[in-house]
Amino acid sequence: MASENEPASGSGQGLSRFSSGFAVNQADQMNVAASAQPSPDDASTVAVEAVRKQMFLDFCAALDAHAMPYVILSGYSGYPDRIDSDIDFMVSEADFLRLPALFNDASSVPGARLVQAVQHGPSACCYALASHTGHRIAYLHPDSTASYRSKGRLWLRGQAVLASRRKAAAGFWIPAAAVEFEYYFVKRCDKGVVEAHHIDTFATLLAEDPVGCRAVLARLAPLPLSDELESAISKGNVAWFEQHRQQLQLALSDSMPREAFVGRLLSRASEILRRARRILRPTGLVIAVLGPDGSGKTTVIEHLERELAPVFRRVRRFHLRPHFGAALGSTVVTDPHGEKPRGHLASAAKVGLFMIDYWMGWLRWVYPAKVRSNLIVFDRYYHDMLVDPARYRLPRGSFLQRLLVDLVPKPDIWLILHAPPELLVARKGEITLEAAQVLSKDYAHLAFQLHAISIDTGRGLKETLAAAVAAPLEYLATRTSARIGAAR
Incomplete structure (x- = not known):
């Protein structure tokens, strides 16, 4: 790892090495x-998962206790026992501004501390809550939004999504099937990546509310594209989505008008301020x-x-x-x-x-x-x-x-x-x-x-x-x- 004049550091022979899935190529100084x-360490991993589960339950309880209506937008099928990624959730514009103080309050999620808050959009911010569990760390990543914006278009407002919310069997709040279908469909097509597990989610929501989800497809994609879409979803046809990626993105753009000039101007100004803060802090x-x-x-x-x-x-x-x-x-x-x-x-x-x-x-x-x-x-x-x-x-x-x-x-x-x-x-x-x-x-x-x-x-x-x-x-x-x- 070192050049002749800058010797490699000691290997720490007295400390047993973890065989980590986080592998760093030691021949690459910029890896x-x-x-x-x-x-x-299986025992510590089980402990971490148990702490993460409790953190999630406390997170939901804190939102309810502080009268902040929310919905977990997608990816919640294994919650609270298995949480594999960020928790995408939506709140109102007013409550979005209250979230930093809530998560910074140590009593909101007992035993956890807020260690990161990264704003990645005008009304989107991802938080990291950490709980020290022995030599390991249990994390919860609530990723909040008050609206879903992309390319000058406002797809979903928090108030409309919250009006449809319902309770999942595990006790937390989720959107109506058709609303979740629209959010997830727009998000995946906008990103241009639709894989098999994404299509499985489309199919599950379509089966739950076929009338509502078909209405979403009819609004977002003209005939016969909407019929082909439903067929591709029912067949789990990943290749079809890849072949029609640009057509889907164009159809989405045509289905939703751009925001008014003032709205786009305010959004752009907010984005410039966000980037400036990221550079300075x-x-x-x-x-x-x-x-x-x-x-x-x-x-x-x-x-x-x-x-x-x-x-x-x-x-x-x-x-x-x-x-x-x-x-x-x-x-x-x-x-x-x-x-x-x-x-x-x-x-x-x-x-x-x-x-x-x-x-x-x-x-x-x-x-x-x-x-x-x-x-x-x-x-x-x-x-x-x-x-x-x-x-x-x-x-x-x-x-x-x-x-x-x-x-x-x-x-x-x-x-x-x-x-x-x-x-x-x-x-x-x-x-x-x-x-x-x-x-x-x-x-x-x-x-x-x-x-x-x-x-x-x-x-x-x-x-x-x-x-x-x-x-x-x-x-x-x-x-x-x-x-x-x-x-x-």
């Missing part, structure tokens, strides 16, 4: 991954994980990526620096401290290269990714050179890296791992006990200077991983709460 695959997160070889960085980073991934759209990992966006080879230096130091001139050039790389990388990749709600994890950071200059072949007495340290862009969270020196030597045999003691002392001093979160990886694995995810969750919850408070 993108996004998966919420559960840990293979990005919803992504940058974490730097530092520590001596043998402290367990790889294990901790993989756990962070897996457990925090559901809060973000994507996950990116960098090793030490952005590397100008280039994917590096997988050469690993097994004895980084055994390399001969460079001369002072070459070392100065190396530090200068790092500074340019950090700023170019931050402006070109890191900050834009943060704006796009990415989680960015650095495995090591510039500040490692302050503690362990020999690792980077800097000569004794080198000071330039210290002079420039305040100019380096800073992550949101510093995690500095440590373990007893004897354990570091046992895990990574390349260093002596004396060297391990010096590194431990210097990293502890760095943690104090940076106000970093210090994590003792000499404890049990689950305790270590629980501490690792607790810090980012606390940061996200505090940041989200402050933003909601400032917006009120």
Whole structure:
């Protein structure tokens, strides 16, 4: 994962590795991954699912208790026992504005904290509620909307949808079958992706209310297209939808007039403000994980990526620096401290290269990714050179890296791992006990200077991983709460 001059981090041999479904290609410094695959720890997965179920029940109860009529628009067939994705729900325009304060109130969903709120449309916002369950995190993602708009057309208003609502057998509110059919049909055709399970949903709703759903088809698609549509739904014909994708989108556009100019203007202005807020107050997160070889960085980073991934759209990992966006080879230096130091001139050039790389990388990749709600994890950071200059072949007495340290862009969270020196030597045999003691002392001093979160990886694995995810969750919850408070 490292170049010859920037050795790979230690593998954390004393910490057993998770075999995660969230796989990060360690040969790719700019690798993108996004998966919420559960840990293979079956007991903890069962516990997470049980907590998620209770969070959902509390979420519904909170809306009812605060007199906020709602409907869960689609995808609810397995609720509350199985919740595989976002909870798409609709409320009125007035209640949409009340949701941030509701979810920010810790008593609304007991045991959970609001850690993310991403507005992705003029009247659409997705929230992330998190409950720390041991070393795992249980999430609930309510995705709210007050209307369904697309391409200058207002397809559904919250008030009209809420007027049709009814209670599902499990006790939560859902729309009338024909209303849900219209929402789901327009959404899937507008996105241009209709797969077999989508058609199954169409068929189920059509069977429940054939008169209402046929009226929707007749309104949205002219004859004979509406008849062909019903036939394709009854036969589960995915190929037909693919072949007629553009025709369906055109028919939808023709069936609904564009909003009035004033409405479109207000919607556009709201969208511009939303994007400006996202740039100035990005919803992504940058974490730097530092520590001596043998402290367990790889294990901790993989756990962070897996457990925090559901809060973000994507996950990116960098090793030490952005590397100008280039994917590096997988050469690993097994004895980084055994390399001969460079001369002072070459070392100065190396530090200068790092500074340019950090700023170019931050402006070109890191900050834009943060704006796009990415989680960015650095495995090591510039500040490692302050503690362990020999690792980077800097000569004794080198000071330039210290002079420039305040100019380096800073992550949101510093995690500095440590373990007893004897354990570091046992895990990574390349260093002596004396060297391990010096590194431990210097990293502890760095943690104090940076106000970093210090994590003792000499404890049990689950305790270590629980501490690792607790810090980012606390940061996200505090940041989200402050933003909601400032917006009120």
